[in-house]
Amino acid sequence: MGMKTKTKDQLIRELDEASRTIRGYEEAERYRRRDERDGSAPERKLRGGLYIVQDGKFRHINHYVLKISGYSREELIGRDPMNFVHPDDRRMVMENTKKHLRGDHPVSCVFRFVAKDGAIRWIDEIVRKTKYEGKTAILGNVAEVTERVASREKQEELETIEASILAAIPHAVIGLRDRRITFTNNGVKTVFGWDEDELIGKSIRILYRTDTDYEKMAGLYSKLKRRRTAGDEVSCRRKDGTDIECRVNASRIGDSLEDKQIVITYEDVTEQERAKEELEYSRQQLRDLSVHLQSLRERESARIARELHDELGQLLTALNMDLVMLERKIPPGQIDLVKRAESSIKLVGMTMNGLKRICMDLRPGMLDHLGLPAAIRWQTEEFQKRSGIQSRLSIKPEEFSVSSDLSTTLFRIFQETLTNIMRHSEATEVVVHLKKTREKVELVVSDNGKGISPEDRHKINSFGLIGMRERVYYCGGTVSISGRPGRGTTVKVDIPFQKSGDRK
């Protein structure tokens, strides 16, 4: 029988038949069946591409190939298929084709194909020998896999990014599945002294000092049931046996904790913790020292006040009595002498008053004898007299008593506040409130001056406010100093009784 030209549909069916054994063609078969059911032309619905090459030229091309290439059938038939393969992949495709034609089991080849619009498409191809119009030909079966390749590239890119993120994190990063280590970064070397690979597959227990610390870590797991991330501080052990403090952050992988996968970062904070403790310790020492110095100063002032009062006071009293006696003995007619004596007596009186004031400043005797309200009243009057600044005072209740330490603290703070007002505020008016309740003593001093600025509150060589804060801190109270430009300054001190244990 001579050669008979086949119809296109016949050809497609045959090709279809022939390539059924080719991997990936089952799907094409499924489509074909559905096409037959729907009664539409089988070729157009074939998902896989089919072509026949004979003597190095396209002889037949199905619709799928036209679609992915963008060319018309006329543009392809009679052309060398290699023209459409990406130049970089031609060699590989050629060799693969040869191999396929020799071998029994076709293996697919993935290469790049240049479409009519210049777009690059990834193609997965299998070829095998066939007969076409009685002559040897190549039957090619192709499928476009551009998306698959792109997503694999994306995946690889993501993996590279992940790897560099892991490497860039200065802490140890550890991935866990069911408490076994599944991945790490090179930070585990710095933090724990382990090599990355040494830890894979081990239980996370190896990083902890004791079972208790390990269990503490288990607490993180339960937190992760409700939250995405959780953190804690935990004691860990390095490979060399030394203990370190780590700040730990855990986060679950995925939306739930069902497959028990989490990733944990460990930051070695041993040094930070030590530095923090040392800082806190030396701060406490400074506070103790300042309290000690203040009480020394109070005692020293009290001693000087007492001595001035006792020694100079008595001498002045004696001098006064002598002068009075002398004055009486002046013979009549000596007006000059009498005047002299009178002014001397007056001078002695003034000296005695001055001395009293100095003694009061050094150690307000009133604090001990008459209590805080009286001392505050006296100090306010003195202040008004000396500075000329209008001073209003309210004390509630009018009289009360608190411990000697607390009186001293509040009185010294009051003195410093008034001194500051006189020196810095340019105020014309001061309002003072002193109030004792069941819970606390409160002292508020406001002026109407220029207002303290935030920078003023932290001047390097100013110790008034620092001393105030330290005294209040020592009593367990709080102090707030606020100012508004041109609207004055307010100093508010609160000292609760419970905290200082100072209640009378």
Ligand SMILES: Nc1ncnc2c1ncn2[C@@H]1O[C@H](COP(=O)(O)OP(=O)(O)OP(=O)(O)O)[C@@H](O)[C@H]1O
């Ligand atoms: N009532 C006030 N009005 C305006 N500025 C004030 C007032 N009180 C304090 N200041 C500002 O706050 C700064 C700090 O006050 P602080 O009492 O600590 O130090 P000082 O009075 O300057 O020096 P000292 O150590 O002698 O007390 C002052 O220098 C001043 O600029």
Ligand SMILES: [Mg+2]
């Ligand atoms: Mg001051």
